Amino acid sequence: MAGGWLNGVKRDFTKDEALKEYFYFLADDSLILGQQLSKWCSNGPVLEQDIAIINTALDHIGRARLLYQELARLEGGDTTEDTLAYFRDHLQFKNALLVEQPNGHWGDSVVRSFFIDTFNFYLYDALRGCKNEALRGIAEKAIKEISYQAQWSAEWVVRLGDGTEESHNKVQKSVDDLWMWSGELFEDHPVFEILKDELPSFVSFKEQWIKKVAEVLKMATLIMPSPELWMQTGGRYGIHSAQLGYILGEMQSLARTYPDATW
Amino acid sequence: MGTNVSLEDKFQAYVDAENRVEPKDWMPEKYRKTLIRQISQHAHSEIIGMQPEANWITRAPSLRAKLILLAKVQDEAGHGLYLYSAAETLGEPREKMIADLQSGKAKYSSIFNYPTPSWADMGTIGWLVDGAAIQNQVMLTRTSYGPYARAMVKICKEESFHQRQGYEVVMKLAQGTPEQKAMAQESLNRWWWPSLMMFGPSDDNSPNSEQSMKWKIKRKSNDTLRQEFVDKTVPQAEYLGLTIPDADLKWNEERGHYDFGEINWAEFYEVIKGNGPCNKERIAHHVKAHEEGAWVREAANAYAKKQADRASNDASAA
Numbered sequence: 001m002a003g004g005w006l007n008g009v010k011r012d013f014t015k016d017e018a019l020k021e022y023f024y025f026l027a028d029d030s031l032i033l034g035q036q037l038s039k040w041c042s043n044g045p046v047l048e049q050d051i052a053i054i055n056t057a058l059d060h061i062g063r064a065r066l067l068y069q070e071l072a073r074l075e076g077g078d079t080t081e082d083t084l085a086y087f088r089d090h091l092q093f094k095n096a097l098l099v100e101q102p103n104g105h106w107g108d109s110v111v112r113s114f115f116i117d118t119f120n121f122y123l124y125d126a127l128r129g130c131k132n133e134a135l136r137g138i139a140e141k142a143i144k145e146i147s148y149q150a151q152w153s154a155e156w157v158v159r160l161g162d163g164t165e166e167s168h169n170k171v172q173k174s175v176d177d178l179w180m181w182s183g184e185l186f187e188d189h190p191v192f193e194i195l196k197d198e199l200p201s202f203v204s205f206k207e208q209w210i211k212k213v214a215e216v217l218k219m220a221t222l223i224m225p226s227p228e229l230w231m232q233t234g235g236r237y238g239i240h241s242a243q244l245g246y247i248l249g250e251m252q253s254l255a256r257t258y259p260d261a262t263w
Numbered sequence: 264m265g266t267n268v269s270l271e272d273k274f275q276a277y278v279d280a281e282n283r284v285e286p287k288d289w290m291p292e293k294y295r296k297t298l299i300r301q302i303s304q305h306a307h308s309e310i311i312g313m314q315p316e317a318n319w320i321t322r323a324p325s326l327r328a329k330l331i332l333l334a335k336v337q338d339e340a341g342h343g344l345y346l347y348s349a350a351e352t353l354g355e356p357r358e359k360m361i362a363d364l365q366s367g368k369a370k371y372s373s374i375f376n377y378p379t380p381s382w383a384d385m386g387t388i389g390w391l392v393d394g395a396a397i398q399n400q401v402m403l404t405r406t407s408y409g410p411y412a413r414a415m416v417k418i419c420k421e422e423s424f425h426q427r428q429g430y431e432v433v434m435k436l437a438q439g440t441p442e443q444k445a446m447a448q449e450s451l452n453r454w455w456w457p458s459l460m461m462f463g464p465s466d467d468n469s470p471n472s473e474q475s476m477k478w479k480i481k482r483k484s485n486d487t488l489r490q491e492f493v494d495k496t497v498p499q500a501e502y503l504g505l506t507i508p509d510a511d512l513k514w515n516e517e518r519g520h521y522d523f524g525e526i527n528w529a530e531f532y533e534v535i536k537g538n539g540p541c542n543k544e545r546i547a548h549h550v551k552a553h554e555e556g557a558w559v560r561e562a563a564n565a566y567a568k569k570q571a572d573r574a575s576n577d578a579s580a581a
Contacts, residue, residue: 031326038329041317041336042548045556046563047310047344054337058330065326082325106559162569163562170558254382255324261440263324263382263432 009237011190018191019132020074021094022199025236026123027067028095031085032244033116034060035251036103045106052152056113059145063138070134086255090244097235098181100244107160107171111178114153118212119185121150122205131198154216161220172222183231185209278479283409286352294478297471298408299353300369301480303360306346307371309339311364311545315379316388324382331428332385338421345417349410365550367537372396374457376539383436383443383450389429391451391458391496397422398492399462407479430499437503444504451500452508459523460531462489493521 013021037057044050068081075084098116103109124146127139160171185202186209192201210227217224234240255263271291277284284290313336320336323329347357363369374392379385400422403415436447463469463485475481483491493512500507511524534542 035321038320038333041320041333042310042313043552043555045552045559047340047347049559050313051337051340051344054333054340058333058337061326061330061333065330068326085326086324106556159566160559160562163566164558166558167562167565250321254322258324258440258442261324261443263328263435263439 006234006237006239009239013191013194015194018194020071021191022195023067023071023074024094027064027071028093029099029116030060030067031064032095032247033099034064035247036099037109039103040109056149056152059149063142066138082255086252090240090248091238093240093244094236094238096184097232097241098178098184100241100247101178101181102243104174105170107167107174108178110153110156110160111171111174113149114157114216115178115182117146117150117153118209119205120146122208123200123202126200130200157216158220161222168221175217175222176225179225179229180232184233184235187233187236189236278407283412284407285409295353297475297480298411299350299355302346302350302411303355304370306343306350306360307364307369308375309343309346311371311375311549313339314545314548315375316385318379319382319385335425335428338425342418342421345414349414352410361553365546365553367546370535372461373534373539374461375545376534376542377453377457378541381446381450383433383446384454386429386432386436386447387450387454389425390433391454392461393422393426393429394496395458395461395492397426398488402482402488405482434503437505448505451505455508456526459489459526462492490520493523497521
């Protein structure tokens, strides 16, 4: 898997580095998705759903905090949850490219959430039984939120797919457009081999994910694109879309303007 | 005929005896209209009030601050929901209230027609705007209309929490770097007078107040509430080391209250009329979200109908 696009990215990790990397995958996915979802606040299609989507944003950001707090402990020194969120640049962010895709319309955001929530459901369920104590605790708390999120986003995919002709066509396009960002969730990564006795490899959730997504899309009367299609990659190595620069630019602007301030 | 007691008189006696009016009770049409106007206006204030704060969620300078702000704006959406429900008990559908908001027929608190250019505004809004709202809302927990009073009990608890959080944001700034302290002062300078305006026109110029007091919808006058707010807030500003932007502000030993300067009533009435810095922006934002969500609402309704049809087909097949 030596492609040109990922030429020169770091592939050798010590065990300590591998563990931190694994935490960054989870933490950065949560923060960037939470940040994106929070933009729906005051923009939802109906008040009840404004509240529901803000709730998912809260869960993601809350989970990101727990993960960054553990990462700050692993990194040591002056590192805090906030230095990790506000003072790293795009090359250091290891989130999947899917979560940095624009909010688009309600259907785009719902499908993006559905893909990642379904992945998170299998991942965090497995983490409840993993050998890392901190992750076990975080997963135990998170699984309740994730179960709700996965149900919420799947229900919306069905509602839009089996709603009106307009909503059907719109959400089918969302599925088609976002599909190429889904494969990265299960991509193999050198850290999985290093951590194989302690933590699950993301590759192991691929079959369950495809099965679940196929089931929900069928209920939604939508067509599932082939999992064999060409998938985008890079996020887990810090190679991102141009979107991430804007997301970080906005999120970090105030903290970086006054780096010595505490808030 | 002279011995007959009119329904209006009976209603007044019922309210005078501190009874709560419930949705199915008879009530004067004007009482119902007044409440719909007031409760829907209150609901719209919660909803429009989400915008100036949502504006800072993506830029909150710490994860903790981001989470607190997000949770606060979510609470406001929840308050809007209870209040729309309370107004619906008076026979007014939510769609109509929203249409009236968007057409400009219904009002919302004018304070939200001011912009939030600074992070410090997230603290100042919690401290002053929520503080002023609480002053009013504590009174409303004893309002004569049952569903409104009960909604207020729940809302007041959350609002007090928001006010403490807002005060904490300002305190961190006031005790922070010189730039942060300047940020807090600048924000207070902008929000102080609009906060005093939140209590409405002075008692001499408040057309709806007298009847509302009589029906115990309202229990304290605008000027009384405003004075209570000033008396409560001045020591808080002193504690923070911030200066309230009013040269006439001073303790009046004789009255046992702070005297304060004259509110700019011309500005107050202009902002109500639609000429505040953000009136157009706030409504345009609401309309845009509503219109962009139309296809989603239609899809949800169509799906719900299909599900209901399927269920009834299954039932008749069985």
